[in-house]
Amino acid sequence: MTVPPGKTDSIAFTCLLGLMATLPGFGTDMALPALADTATSLAVPVHSAGLTISSYMISFGLAPLAFGPLSDRYGRQPVVALGSIIFVIASVGCALAPSLPVLIAFRIIQGIGAAAMTLAIAIARDTFDDSVVRQKLSNIVMAIYVSPIAAPMVGAALLQLTSWRAIYASLAALGILLLIGLRFGPDYGRKPRPTARFSLLALVGDYRSVLSHPTCRAYLFAAAASFGVLAAYATGSALFLVQVAGLSSTQYGIIFGLTAFAGMAGAFVDGRLNARGVPSHYSLSIGFTIQVLTSSVLLAMTLLNWTPTPIVILLFVMLTFSGGLAAPGLMQGALQQLPEMAGTVSAATNSFVMISGSVTSALTAVLFDGRTALSMAGVMEFFSLLALLFLTMAIGRVRQQALMSS
Helix, strand or coil: CCCCCCHHHCHHHHHHHHHHHHHHHHHHHCCHHHHHHHHHHHCCCHHHHCHHHHHHHHHHHHCHHHHHHHHHHHCHHHHHHHHHHHHHHHHHHHHHCCCHHHHHHHHHHHHHHHHHHHHHHHHHHHHCCCCCHHHHHHHHHHHHHHHHHHHHHHHHHHHHHCCCHHHHHHHHHHHHHHHHHHHHCCCCCCCCCCCCCCCHHHHHHHHHHHHHCHHHHHHHHHHHHHHHHHHHHHHHHHHHHHHHCCCCHHHHHHHHHHHHHHHHHHHHHHHHHHHCCCCHHHHHHHHHHHHHHHHHHHHHHHHCCCCCHHHHHHHHHHHHHHHHHHHHHHHHHHHHHCHHHHHHHHHHHHHHHHHHHHHHHHHHHHCCCCCCCHHHHHHHHHHHHHHHHHHHHHHHHHHHHHHHHC
16 A cells, blocks of 8 residues: 655655654664763763663664564554654653663663664555655665764764763654654554454464565565674774774774765665666665675685775775665565565564674674684675575565566
């Protein structure tokens, strides 16, 4: 079901989806510069303050598993509104937290609220037809890439002006802005289905349906493996560029921001290709091929003990560009298989991606030898090949379905 054109074609609606997609990332990235100040204020070690990040990410990764099926049954709008209210209340709680345990508890609740905003992908699928949905998903991917660029800078600026508590107050204000947009914006997305009762067995059945669909499953696994490559880069690049190459934290932050711009550029290029009628499997094939080649070159350079920093940074730029280029097509490919369950598919994608990213990030950090980029390059190589394998399976099944229907 798509919503008739009108307000959903407006710039305001596009901005609403962008805010919905960006706000969860701001919940993480704005708080990063404040870890030391938070630790000092609450009289705890800095590594303990780091739990405010991991606790948020865990709940953000798990909560969509409930929100997705709920939105398929009762509509996207009420579920996103509920999540936004939870996010605002939890953000205020974080700003007023008198101790670290209280702050962590509110961060967990905040992550639960933020998880409802992952439905931006499902809303785009519901609202726009197949001819333009990939372009809209490209806009969402570009919005997601705004967070690692802008959020740390905003957080650092707030720290200069006031205290770490202002960061959480600002997140509450952004949540209120989203609620205002939901209240006065257009009616969109899947309508409630009162006959479809919600229960634990029904939820398990929904995910069984998603994972038993071979094409949808292949796209989900391809997305998870591809994000695993990017997560290995995010962790490994910090370790390599700062500890091995000797760059300062400020220099690394600038480089990381530049690579995020490359991801935005990749998503923009995919949107332009969609506007010209280029099928998504071309962007996906190019993006995944770049991932494999980039990982292979980095691994070969590492084994040869030749890793000049400028070339390594160029490889990072190519890698994030490929991630942005492929992401919209991966989302569209998975959602197209089960459009009536777009919320569940979106939730499954988010959870697979978060799990894969956690695994590859941990592997990269644990295997880091302190001297080379071997752990990062090895993990990237394995997961990029895995992503290409699953993509090949997905495209093959799509072509087989097309032949059977013709």
